[in-house]
Amino acid sequence: MATVSIPACTSTLLLDIEGTTTPITFVKDILFPYIREHLEEYLSTHWEEDECKQDVHLLKKQIEEDMRQHRSCPVHTVDQTVHTDEEKAIREVMDNVLWQMAADRKSTALKQLQGHMWRSAYSSGRIKGEIYQDVIPSLKRWRDQGLKVYIYSSGSVEAQKLLFGYSVEGDVLDLLDGHFDTSIGPKVDSKSYERIAERIGCQPEDITFLTDVTREAKAAEEMGMNVVVVVRPGNMELTDDERSHYNLVTSFSQLEVTGRV
Numbered sequence: 001m002a003t004v005s006i007p008a009c010t011s012t013l014l015l016d017i018e019g020t021t022t023p024i025t026f027v028k029d030i031l032f033p034y035i036r037e038h039l040e041e042y043l044s045t046h047w048e049e050d051e052c053k054q055d056v057h058l059l060k061k062q063i064e065e066d067m068r069q070h071r072s073c074p075v076h077t078v079d080q081t082v083h084t085d086e087e088k089a090i091r092e093v094m095d096n097v098l099w100q101m102a103a104d105r106k107s108t109a110l111k112q113l114q115g116h117m118w119r120s121a122y123s124s125g126r127i128k129g130e131i132y133q134d135v136i137p138s139l140k141r142w143r144d145q146g147l148k149v150y151i152y153s154s155g156s157v158e159a160q161k162l163l164f165g166y167s168v169e170g171d172v173l174d175l176l177d178g179h180f181d182t183s184i185g186p187k188v189d190s191k192s193y194e195r196i197a198e199r200i201g202c203q204p205e206d207i208t209f210l211t212d213v214t215r216e217a218k219a220a221e222e223m224g225m226n227v228v229v230v231v232r233p234g235n236m237e238l239t240d241d242e243r244s245h246y247n248l249v250t251s252f253s254q255l256e257v258t259g260r261v
């Protein structure tokens with residue numbers, strides 16, 4: 001198994017979740033169906049609560065932004081099955097959430113609501129966060145070598161903490177130094193990586209970013225980060241150019257930190 005060297009100047013590893021620490025199938029076959037199945041019940045039960053009101057407010061702001069940008073949005077015809085204004089408003093929010101999910105949008109508004117909805121699924125033990133077997137031993141090894149480990153995912157910080165706090169390996173949050181989500185900026189925008197380095201208090205060059213998505217790798221690389229593309233079962237196929245341009249690993253155990261014990 002080929003090893004990939006992480007430069008000696010790396011002080012921090014920044015990890016994507018879906019397709020990197022965690023199988024895409026966990027997100028697509030467990031987390032997302034949970035939202036689809038429980039959305040109506042969740043909105044009806046929590047509609048009057050502050051947290052839910054804030055989530056709906058953020059979704060409405062996203063809809064306004066989408067309309068300003070002329071992005072297509074669900075069109076509402078008169079729905080004969082709903083009777084009250086609240087039912088109608090819930091149906092509109094549902095349509096928008098389901099539409100965003102069908103398009104695999106990564107909007108902060110969608111991700112925030114999803115994070116809140118998964119809370120009870122994780123805390124009741126109905127869902128456990130899946131993590132590839134090589135991840136936890138590698139996190140321990142890197143931390144022993146004095147490296148810091150952060151997460152940067154489109155999933156909200158709250159959703160990230162649930163996944164690692166209620167994981168198949170138990171609560172492993174202690175192995176992480178911090179979390180970033182799209183509130184710092186989209187993962188395909190290189191500015192986001194500059195902001196992350198600033199927040200951590202280092203230079204982008206001191207960070208090695210691991211992701212399965214080459215558009216994210218490109219954005220991080222443009223800002224000066226070292227990047228490694230993670231190839232896991234079910235991840236998007238890479239082109240020949242991408243395969244030759246990026247350092248690739250199929251397991252975190254292939255990463256070797258040079259100049260550290």
Ligand SMILES: CSCCC(=O)C(=O)COP(=O)(O)O
Nearest residue numbers: 016017018153154155159160
């Ligand atoms: C953090 S759990 C939810 C996963 C999710 O919703 C998602 O969009 C994952 O995206 P990533 O940036 O981790 O590939």
Ligand SMILES: [Mg+2]
Nearest residue numbers: 016018019212
């Ligand atoms: Mg990913």
